[in-house]
Amino acid sequence: MTVAAKTSAGWADKRTPEEIAELRETVRRRLVLELGERWVETDPCVLDTYSWQYIAEAATGSQYMPRALAIALPADAEQVAAVVRLCNELGVQYKAMSTGFGMWNSPIEPDKVVQIDLRRLDRIIKIDAKNMYAIVEPYVTGNQLQTEAMKLGLNTHIAGCGAQCSVLASATSMMGQGLDGVSMGFSNRNLLGFEWVMPGGEIVRVGSFGDAGDYFAGDGPGPSVRGVIRGFAGALGGLGVFTRCAVKLYPWSGPKQLDLEGGSPNFFARIPRHHTAAVVVVKDWKSLAELGYRIGEAEIADYLGRNAPSLMAGVLTVDNAEAAEVYKIPMLHELYYALVVVMTAASTEEMNYKRSALREIVRGLGGGALSNDFSPAGIQDFLRFLKVVSARLGTRAFLRSMPSFLGLVLRDARRYGMAKAPMALTSLLYQSLLRSGMNMRGVFRFAGTFWTAMGSLVTWDNAIRGARVGAQIKRKYIDQGVIVDDGGDNAWGGLYEGGTFSHLEELAMYDQTDPEAGDRVAEYVAETNLACVDYHCGDSLNAVGPPFHRMFSPACMDYDKYTYRIKTTFDPQNAADATMFTDPAFAPDARLEARMQAVLADRAKVSIDTSHAGAPVRVLAPLH
């Protein structure tokens, strides 16, 4: 039985249900010959488990993306290549997924695409501790690689989507920002080589692997194709399938395993003696910009980023009732100009140096810190921290915060014991940053889901400016009641490679089961994209897929023309579903156009820093 996926997007499909059923059966039969019965799936209910995706509601008006023709689970690169060749032969598209978080791995049109689930390619092929790199298959998660790397005194970059996600997907195919970026870079920068099933089904090995049989360098000899296969955002499945990649690893001075006590969801991680976790606060945006640069330049931080107060309330609590209480503490509410930091060191001397450097930077900017440093200087930093917050709040509101703040400390005393209570907040921070395992608390639990905006890779002060622009646009949607009132500012992000570049994205939390919310949040995204162009904030994280490329490409040297050339050269048959990349078959639909018109008709007022605004840029420019 074929049940067409219900979408309010209304994809035009001229095929009859019988034709679709016949095609599905042909594809299934042929896939079974390649992979075996067990690893091919066409049952509608099971297909739905793949369709159900994060932010599907924004694309289709329901929680389901359009169904795939079939799901295929190959076991190795040869089987992946066989599936790809088969799709080319049958004239159907395919799309790869690794751990599968987000609607980007789904087809955009129903019953047309074979989804290649790379779950069975789950091995860490090798960790070369001496040369500090690892070779992984697509289903190796950040958490798994980090767990094994730490045993060897090494660490790995983990993208902010969480440590349950694939290392390879971020390195080869999509984005790559995480709060360890200050010391461990951005996913694409860590990519040292890869095995690639090209769109037509040929397997190539890129980087030094192709030549020397090992993956110690990502480029050459000869021209690098790293830029070709991913660039800033990645091809999101639109350029074939990556079946293996090598990523750079970094030194880790901590224990082989986290020293963990207690149980879920209230684990207590003991912070090693030579490690520091801190929230550092300064008095305004300008100081925050300076703070980021200075910490980055000093090369003292391993993890560095910004969590807005509402996100912090989510991460520090286990349910919404508790989060709402914590969020009410005026003091927490005022931690706008704050960064979270983890510093690691191999010796007391090294940590003393790093702590002194951080102290000098923070004090130099009139700020303070809450950390696990209980030395007299550390306590002084905490008092300064309170001073900065009380100056923002006013003495009366500050004093009003105290009972709830003490309530939080008492909660921790009950949870972890009196002796550990003072360390509880920094312990949570440490776990959260180190294993990238708690972000989901902060973004999903409040309302159900979130979407994000702005967030290009730009200089840190430009990222802050972008966040301020985003927050003002968000206010409009908050006032209309379609997203959570998180004060407007919920900018999350970090600095990369010593602070040479950075990103801040403006999160908006909403209830995905509310039929109106998904649509309205999509407007928020469109509007912030326009603002990115107007206020020169860089191309946004949502510069994904042809509709948005049309918005950014004219402002960024017509990059879409290059990606289009790459796509059509490497994949003349358009076999790899490139609807999230640069789709030669893209035609804007009426829903999208209507959404854009609605946004253009009622744009939020943005009042800061308009001096940076250039002439309005064309939107909805003709493609190619």
Add this chain to the structure above:
Amino acid sequence: MTLTNNYQSMAELKSLAGKCPRCSLCKFPPLVAVRDAGFSSICPAYEVNKMHASSGGGMLVMGMSLLEGRSEVTDRVRRIAQECTACGGCDIACKFSSDIEVLEVIFQLRAHIYKTAGAAPAHEAVLQSMRARLHPLVTASGALGDWLKDVPAEQSSTPDYLLWVGPHYALLPELRTTLTHALKLLAAGGVRYAVLGASEPYTGRAALEIGDRELFASFARRAAAAVAASSAKGVVCLSAEDYATFRALLPRFSAVGKPVLHVVELYDQLIRDGKLKPAKPVARALAWHDPSYLGRLSEPWTSWSGERVKTLGQMILETPPRPVNRGDHGCYDAPRRVLSRVPGLRTLEFFRRREYAFDSGECGQALAVAPGFALSTAQHRLAEARAVGADAIVTECPQSASMLRAAASSSDGTTTVQMLTDVLFESVLA
């Protein structure tokens, strides 16, 4: 609208399930607690069958798809739902970050499949056995009270505890020795108990796991009534399954009204009170396996009714706050304390332990319909025991022990599996 957490249909879970963003956290232990990449899954279904459908998040979506009429129950859907141990690992992992009731959806999915398509033949046999012989053990012979002929039970006329033996101990000959040891330990500790023998009802979990909620309810009510009718002040379960059912499921139908302990908790108490003295050294290194029934599935259920409201625009709040079982109130410390009091014994920990322990294939009635899947699950757990350096496992759930033994004999045959009761007996009374 007033809501409750005594979910009677999939529809009641829709708004919670709707919050699933397919993050995949339900496939792994809480990420901070991962200790080895090779043993970093929490879900037996996903470990073996690999597809997203075979995971907590996948089952949740299957439930929603069926509820919304987007798809229908097929053999394939049924097989996927059955090749899951209903062990609740996904539920605990998801609730590290959320308050979604994944395991409740899994039970409702099974109920939906049962209602619309009936039970698979092997499951129907279990249900038949429950209806005709009042227990789920299809191949067991004899009657529920027969064990009393073989094993002396020193019952008290003024019992403190009703000793709940359960059908496994009552009927399976391979458990006679452990049963004898347990009763001797209780006698040595001076525990005053009574047993119900032939009139002890089965607590009914198998029916719930298969999807026949009505049959389960009738057994659950009978068990609760038997407890109420007893003059004992509390219940001590020998079987982990009964313990979990008494604490987490029965209260949804009938208040149990008396404290329910597992026998390891009683051992722990007796040792602390100096009534049992482990003296003889047991020079062995054993890895303690937390059975799902004794661990996360035994977390007591607390009734809730309230409302879901929105604050701060779209933030969802439940008033009063809904109690959410996150697994950390299972029985974890008592067995560890008991083992730590046995001289000479070195207890090793699995990588995955306590509320995020990996199941050993015993739960969810998977064994009846998918023996290969259940065995693979147990083999994976066995491999983990070896990886932590143990050549012997100790546990306290007859079904877990049986699965792990089957796994051991199907692989190298060298790993031994013991019951905690037997180890304690060896140290106290042998």
